[in-house]
Amino acid sequence: MATPNTPLWEVFIRSRNGLAHKHVGSLHASDATMALQAARDIYTRRGEGLSIWVVPSTAITASDPAEKGMMFEPAESKIYRHPTFYEVPDEVGHM
Amino acid sequence: MYTQALNTAETDDRGLEDVAKAAQFQARIDAEERIEPNDWMPAAYRKTLTRQISQHAHSEIVGMLPEGNWITRAPTLRRKAALLAKVQDECGHGLYLYAAAETLGASREELVDAMLAGKAKYSSIFNYPTLTWADIGTIGWLVDGAAIMNQIPLCRCSYGPYARAMIRVCKEESFHQRQGYEIMVTLCRGSDEQKAMAQDALNRWWWPVLMMFGPPDAASQHSDASTKWKIKRFSNDELRQKFVDATVPQAQYLGLTIPDPGMTQDADGHWRYSEIDWTEFKQVLAGNGPCNRDRMAARRKAHGEGAWVREAAAAYAAKRARRQTAQAAE
Numbered sequence: 001m002a003t004p005n006t007p008l009w010e011v012f013i014r015s016r017n018g019l020a021h022k023h024v025g026s027l028h029a030s031d032a033t034m035a036l037q038a039a040r041d042i043y044t045r046r047g048e049g050l051s052i053w054v055v056p057s058t059a060i061t062a063s064d065p066a067e068k069g070m071m072f073e074p075a076e077s078k079i080y081r082h083p084t085f086y087e088v089p090d091e092v093g094h095m
Numbered sequence: 096m097y098t099q100a101l102n103t104a105e106t107d108d109r110g111l112e113d114v115a116k117a118a119q120f121q122a123r124i125d126a127e128e129r130i131e132p133n134d135w136m137p138a139a140y141r142k143t144l145t146r147q148i149s150q151h152a153h154s155e156i157v158g159m160l161p162e163g164n165w166i167t168r169a170p171t172l173r174r175k176a177a178l179l180a181k182v183q184d185e186c187g188h189g190l191y192l193y194a195a196a197e198t199l200g201a202s203r204e205e206l207v208d209a210m211l212a213g214k215a216k217y218s219s220i221f222n223y224p225t226l227t228w229a230d231i232g233t234i235g236w237l238v239d240g241a242a243i244m245n246q247i248p249l250c251r252c253s254y255g256p257y258a259r260a261m262i263r264v265c266k267e268e269s270f271h272q273r274q275g276y277e278i279m280v281t282l283c284r285g286s287d288e289q290k291a292m293a294q295d296a297l298n299r300w301w302w303p304v305l306m307m308f309g310p311p312d313a314a315s316q317h318s319d320a321s322t323k324w325k326i327k328r329f330s331n332d333e334l335r336q337k338f339v340d341a342t343v344p345q346a347q348y349l350g351l352t353i354p355d356p357g358m359t360q361d362a363d364g365h366w367r368y369s370e371i372d373w374t375e376f377k378q379v380l381a382g383n384g385p386c387n388r389d390r391m392a393a394r395r396k397a398h399g400e401g402a403w404v405r406e407a408a409a410a411y412a413a414k415r416a417r418r419q420t421a422q423a424a425e
Contacts, residue, residue: 082270
């Protein structure tokens, strides 16, 4: 019997108290528990994390980078969504 | 603020829970550690936060209504685009917040249903009407200004998902306040009628905006637990005073008069405002404000009219799932 392919997992690490988990890379593991242990060994050898998430790579639905132009076009033309678009007189100070 | 200390105090039920766990939890809070969704937390902490975050979310959603009233009547295309973008942001803020509340185990559906049934509150401020274009400027300047004053400390609140949602929200609110103030500057530099319109809007919004910070500290019901849990970092009166001190010079620049003849500046530079009419606040919270019924009717109508979309999306997802199962079986 052929050995089944080992699934790929995406690894997310919370580096500091209060921060969100951030994607750091991927790894191979047969199940979630082994993925977590492998993530610890591969990605946090220098104390990089407070907590780890592993997610099966197949569970991720991604946008197509080749279509980023069309995907993000709606936001590109809207400079009025930024605070600097509005004039507040200097005398009023920070707002 | 958007949650207005409406919460009645949760009874401290830690006696019923693991005492050691509760002590460890409080020690984590005291050490400024953030609590995350999978961490152990007292049931009362979970309940208080679910209520506060969902009320905050409801306020963002209902908050779209008074401003949405002016999208079609904005005076220029520039103003219209800005207002539309602002209302879209309020919707986005509501969604960040619902998602943060859901990390505590509540479902979106039950949170929304509680609001539509009138069981969950939203901020009293959105029960006032937007009568003129100057109201849109005043909302950005004062309502969003007050919201920022409250939300900045919430960026450091003990619950991680709420704090992170607030960081996103605060970044975006800056545009809201600036666009509002820009409208006010334009009106105040305009004709006598325009300036009078700006003054009239300030007159109507000033006191309701001060009420946004919730009851005075002496009467506030739930501050103790929230303070101990570092959900709340400043008292209602402290935040209200900060807001007034920041706003008075902004009004002076506009040449507008704050509708409080008794207001004085004390030796420390703080602007001391007169007594707030808490009867009005209680009336608005009880459902008797100028627009409570309109707001609830608008939300129920929108929710009802969206039912077919939710049903269609669920039916489509179910069909795709069936097809995938069938293909996998082949």
